[in-house]
Amino acid sequence: MITLQLVSTKKEMQGVLALQQANLRKNITQEEADAQGFLMAEYDLTFLELLHRASPGIIAKDGEQVVGYSLVALPETARHHDLLADLVENIERCIFDGKPVENYAIVAQLCVSKEYRGQDLVQKLYGSFRDHYADQYTFCVTDVAQANHRSLKAHKKRGFQVIDTLDYGGIGWDIVLWDWHKKAAQES
Template sequence: MSLTFTTAQTDEDLRQILSLQAQNLKTNLSEEAKQQQGFVTVQHTWEQLSLMHRLTPQIVAKDNGLVVGYALSMMPEMGELIPDLQPMFALLEQIPWQGTPLSRHRYYVMGQVCVGASHRGMGVFDGLYQQHREVYSPNFDVLVTEISKSNTRSQRAHERVGFRTIFEHEDHVDTWNVVAWGY
């Protein structure tokens, strides 16, 4: 195994992210797999992922050149560029973190994190977030994301890295924990 953490460099890296995402979509997994292994909720299009990558380089884990994990990031401006994200970003702007609304902090959003089944339990999840901290902490104070309350594996993994729940809400898709990790 030759595991490295870096930013996606090529269109092929982005295609591999989309492939890994499709394999782990909530709609493509059994109830047992969702409970035991976790899942991702949103399926990005090529256009959305390309735009996200242009605004914020995406962090990946590679094993012998193949993407085996990813941690997608989004700037708050994505809410203006992708209409489906507007409600989430509007909500995030108002949520307090350390006593003041997130809008007053230098924050960015974790769009999705996923580790391929063959590499789970090998430190990939933690490595992706450590790479995020290394790349983004000079320019940001806090990283924020939403986790489905039913995705207990993801919630535990985020807490292990250092995320803390700062808000809970429900929308037409699910009930969510909003979690934050300060740098």
């Protein structure tokens, strides 16, 4: 049985890192990247511990095995990683509904193990992410490589909308935002 929870142990963070390594763009074939999606940012245990202290990530576990995760970064912690710092800089120049994007949490990374894809875990991870953080933040923001069609489709299905684009390392990225308060008002 798959359970969702906040990250609570170093062993779980190590499970996140193992799943991350298995899905980094540099560690998979082009065919797999095209069909299944991929991760670009590589984190280490020290950085995960920094993220965890400020805002624990959400994990999906099957028994003791981490089979999916959604990492949470706040702007101040994101600035400790080059890729995320660049994202924060770009978010800070974005305008949404005529106003600057403020009071947001960042999806620092989301991944589901290959064996568990197609079970709606991305949507469940995002639902749990929102359940834990929507009372503190207005928006959830991340970026998705434009070449990662599977990921962009999953984000749009959840309610994210593209608010800007950027180029990083020769790759085009869409900055996507999920307006939690608008969604909450629609659900009421």
